[in-house]
Amino acid sequence: MTTTIKYHEINFTWPKGFYSDGLNAGMRHKRPDLGWLYSEVPAAAAGVYTTNKVCAAPTTLTKKLITTNQELQALIMNSVFANSCTGSQGMKDALLEQELVAQKLQIKPSLVGVASTGLIGSFLPMDKITAGIAQLKETTSDAVTQAVMTTDTHAKKISVAFKLAGKTCTMTGFAKGSGMIHPNMATMLAFITTDAAIDLTILQKLTSELTDKTFNQITVDGDTSTNDMVVVLANGLAQNKQLTTAGTDLAVFKATLHHVLAFLAQKIAADGEGATKLVEVNVNGATSLPDGQKVAKAIVGSNLVKAALFGNDPNWGRIMSTIGTVDAVFDPQNITIKLNDILVVDHSLAVAFDEKQASTTMAASKVVITVDLHSGSAQGQAWGCDLTYNYVKINASYRS
Amino acid sequence: MTTTIKYHEINFTWPKGFYSDGLNAGMRHKRPDLGWLYSEVPAAAAGVYTTNKVCAAPTTLTKKLITTNQELQALIMNSVFANSCTGSQGMKDALLEQELVAQKLQIKPSLVGVASTGLIGSFLPMDKITAGIAQLKETTSDAVTQAVMTTDTHAKKISVAFKLAGKTCTMTGFAKGSGMIHPNMATMLAFITTDAAIDLTILQKLTSELTDKTFNQITVDGDTSTNDMVVVLANGLAQNKQLTTAGTDLAVFKATLHHVLAFLAQKIAADGEGATKLVEVNVNGATSLPDGQKVAKAIVGSNLVKAALFGNDPNWGRIMSTIGTVDAVFDPQNITIKLNDILVVDHSLAVAFDEKQASTTMAASKVVITVDLHSGSAQGQAWGCDLTYNYVKINASYRS
Numbered sequence: 001m002t003t004t005i006k007y008h009e010i011n012f013t014w015p016k017g018f019y020s021d022g023l024n025a026g027m028r029h030k031r032p033d034l035g036w037l038y039s040e041v042p043a044a045a046a047g048v049y050t051t052n053k054v055c056a057a058p059t060t061l062t063k064k065l066i067t068t069n070q071e072l073q074a075l076i077m078n079s080v081f082a083n084s085c086t087g088s089q090g091m092k093d094a095l096l097e098q099e100l101v102a103q104k105l106q107i108k109p110s111l112v113g114v115a116s117t118g119l120i121g122s123f124l125p126m127d128k129i130t131a132g133i134a135q136l137k138e139t140t141s142d143a144v145t146q147a148v149m150t151t152d153t154h155a156k157k158i159s160v161a162f163k164l165a166g167k168t169c170t171m172t173g174f175a176k177g178s179g180m181i182h183p184n185m186a187t188m189l190a191f192i193t194t195d196a197a198i199d200l201t202i203l204q205k206l207t208s209e210l211t212d213k214t215f216n217q218i219t220v221d222g223d224t225s226t227n228d229m230v231v232v233l234a235n236g237l238a239q240n241k242q243l244t245t246a247g248t249d250l251a252v253f254k255a256t257l258h259h260v261l262a263f264l265a266q267k268i269a270a271d272g273e274g275a276t277k278l279v280e281v282n283v284n285g286a287t288s289l290p291d292g293q294k295v296a297k298a299i300v301g302s303n304l305v306k307a308a309l310f311g312n313d314p315n316w317g318r319i320m321s322t323i324g325t326v327d328a329v330f331d332p333q334n335i336t337i338k339l340n341d342i343l344v345v346d347h348s349l350a351v352a353f354d355e356k357q358a359s360t361t362m363a364a365s366k367v368v369i370t371v372d373l374h375s376g377s378a379q380g381q382a383w384g385c386d387l388t389y390n391y392v393k394i395n396a397s398y399r400s
Numbered sequence: 401m402t403t404t405i406k407y408h409e410i411n412f413t414w415p416k417g418f419y420s421d422g423l424n425a426g427m428r429h430k431r432p433d434l435g436w437l438y439s440e441v442p443a444a445a446a447g448v449y450t451t452n453k454v455c456a457a458p459t460t461l462t463k464k465l466i467t468t469n470q471e472l473q474a475l476i477m478n479s480v481f482a483n484s485c486t487g488s489q490g491m492k493d494a495l496l497e498q499e500l501v502a503q504k505l506q507i508k509p510s511l512v513g514v515a516s517t518g519l520i521g522s523f524l525p526m527d528k529i530t531a532g533i534a535q536l537k538e539t540t541s542d543a544v545t546q547a548v549m550t551t552d553t554h555a556k557k558i559s560v561a562f563k564l565a566g567k568t569c570t571m572t573g574f575a576k577g578s579g580m581i582h583p584n585m586a587t588m589l590a591f592i593t594t595d596a597a598i599d600l601t602i603l604q605k606l607t608s609e610l611t612d613k614t615f616n617q618i619t620v621d622g623d624t625s626t627n628d629m630v631v632v633l634a635n636g637l638a639q640n641k642q643l644t645t646a647g648t649d650l651a652v653f654k655a656t657l658h659h660v661l662a663f664l665a666q667k668i669a670a671d672g673e674g675a676t677k678l679v680e681v682n683v684n685g686a687t688s689l690p691d692g693q694k695v696a697k698a699i700v701g702s703n704l705v706k707a708a709l710f711g712n713d714p715n716w717g718r719i720m721s722t723i724g725t726v727d728a729v730f731d732p733q734n735i736t737i738k739l740n741d742i743l744v745v746d747h748s749l750a751v752a753f754d755e756k757q758a759s760t761t762m763a764a765s766k767v768v769i770t771v772d773l774h775s776g777s778a779q780g781q782a783w784g785c786d787l788t789y790n791y792v793k794i795n796a797s798y799r800s
Binding site for chain 1: 451452453454455482484485486487519520521522626703704707708710711713716717718720721723724725726730732733745748749750787788789791792793794795796797
């Protein structure tokens with residue numbers, strides 16, 4: 001018996017009962033820099049947050065709200081300023097944003113989450129944000145997906161339709177990258193909305209589990225930010241019977257959520273600062289999932305591997321060397337490596353291969369590195385990008 | 401009472417009884433690529449080696465020799481090819497090098513160490529190396545300091561004179577970098593020779609302890625190589641009474657060795673691939689030495705911090721964010737940061753400072769970042785360099 005996966009991508013749309021808007025509040029020149037999300041009714045909320053000990057005020061606030069109440073009805077978000085390292089004034093500002101949105105929507109402040117991304121260490125321009133909030137509307141616009149962008153070159157968004165016991169549901173997610181993406185979903189925000197009805201505890205469990213396999217397996221530059229969060233909101237307006245136990249419907253929901261998170265994670269990696277290509281690393285033959293994931297992420301995180309990928313250089317020695325640094329169980333004498341399906345290392349020994357052909361395939365927009373550790377049956381997967389002149393350029397002149 | 405440090409730098413010279421040579425064996429176009437070191441008598445030997453599980457044949461061999469016998473009389477070394485990931489043929493080649501040198505010098509093979517650095521995954525051109533070894537002489541040349549260079553822009557070498565109970569001793573060290581320097585003395589080789597007489601066990605203890613404070617606190621790009629070693633040889637020909645117990649003489653020896661290792665470590669960091677400046681991070685107020693060192697090394701290892709340093713951008717938010725990712729004891733609300741003595745963060749809050757002036761001071765060849773964690777009295781120190789276009793250029797075209 002094969003399971004038919006009951007979801008498919010559709011044109012961008014908000015799930016039933018979700019509204020949104022985004023606008024330019026004057027923090028940047030022209031592009032939207034302030035936006036919101038709003039659900040007609042309170043939605044079950046789950047989240048995963050930065051592990052950085054220096055945690056920004058909005059992230060601290062939203063984490064506390066979701067952990068305490070497990071529901072949210074609205075989220076206000078901005079780019080340009082991260083409201084991080086801003087002390088008690090920073091928290092006052094985040095609380096004021098929350099209050100302004102709650103007043104406008106006539107809901108409780110505790111139902112309003114706050115997210116910011118941008119430069120660390122500056123206070124939010126509360127005059128501009130206050131004026132901006134006053135102008136936000138309940139539309140079906142996708143402008144919010146642009147309002148959260150920093151050095152992203154394009155918005156990252158997806159809508160998926162799926163069925164739960166005959167009821168059509170929608171799941172829509174968006175995210176922003178694109179530097180500082182490591183080791184755990186950093187300098188990124190992702191928001192997923194769905195009209196499916198699902199038990200709170202299950203929603204949080206799935207969000208944590210699938211974030212580990214997706215957003216936590218991407219890396220752009222090995223740095224970790226102070227503001228990051230993945231928030232999933234489920235308002236139940238599709239009127240399916242609430243998902244509470246394992247079964248086909250929950251499997252469909254999980255597969256859909258996994259698809260949405262993996263899609264957004266890969267989009268962030270591919271649009272990493274300065275990137276010219278997406279890099280996918282698949283590790284097979286690991287003794288455990290964590291070991292496979294550690295090895296995959298180490299490879300995709302190595303500056304030397306990333307620079308070689310930029311140069312289309314099939315320099316597998318750097319991959320071997322990186323694997324050797326990982327705290328995982330494997331035999332260094334028994335490693336097999338393929339670059340885009342071309343065997344380059346067989347059981348830790350060099351293989352004669354057509355370097356020119358390998359280099360040509362590496363010039364594509366996606367490069368796949370496949371490693372077999374020959375030590376077990378677990379797998380690991382990670383995504384990243386190459387290290388380029390433009391990465392240095394972007395980050396040597398971030399604030400100018 | 402103050403202790404007068406009884407050592408001073410002198411012009412390059414080999415310690416009593418040490419000879420050396422270096423020449424071009426045809427592995428690279430013109431520059432020396434093969435060299436050796438030789439002591440008239442067997443020397444006490446201590447070493448620290450790469451922690452990479454993928455360990456190259458020469459490193460494996462030399463580590464075994466020193467661990468087993470704690471003495472060496474000669475070291476043969478080459479650049480261009482690392483003899484790493486070369487399987488049993490690689491070990492045969494390393495053993496042949498050892499044998500050829502032993503025959504030529506008429507000493508036991510077990511007294512000959514082997515070191516290689518360069519591209520991973522290619523076999524050594526043993527015809528060229530055999531011919532090269534036949535031509536090596538017992539001279540006082542410093543050509544060996546060039547023979548180990550890969551992407552280094554200049555040789556790194558130092559000679560220091562010091563006195564032990566009236567006897568004049570010399571210590572001479574050299575090292576090569578300059579990419580892949582992290583987390584533990586990687587893509588580097590360092591060899592230190594001295595004519596001082598010192599107990600084997602004490603020599604190994606000092607070498608390990610001081611390597612942790614010097615070579616293990618530099619980082620260029622977060623990558624770790626397969627070939628690295630620090631080897632200290634002490635042949636005793638200065639005829640001082642052998643150092644066996646704590647006391648003034650041992651303190652002088654330790655201070656001298658620390659000076660030599662720190663000098664070479666900083667030279668490697670300053671000459672990191674593509675670097676335009678040396679970065680020194682001093683962490684004060686840590687609860688322990690390891691915590692202080694971890695925080696210092698994390699800052700100097702952050703791509704975002706390094707790119708900002710290249711751009712002379714006093715973007716302290718990236719320093720705060722990096723500190724927040726470190727597994728160490730501190731209060732994220734109580735961190736103070738200075739950039740070249742300019743206070744930029746006071747107890748985790750932004751301070752108004754002259755950004756233009758700060759940027760101007762950052763254009764110097766050395767930038768100092770000082771962090772106070774206000775959590776204890778321990779310190780940590782680390783060295784690195786900025787991340788530049790040239791780093792990417794060098795590593796995107798390493799093999800061409």
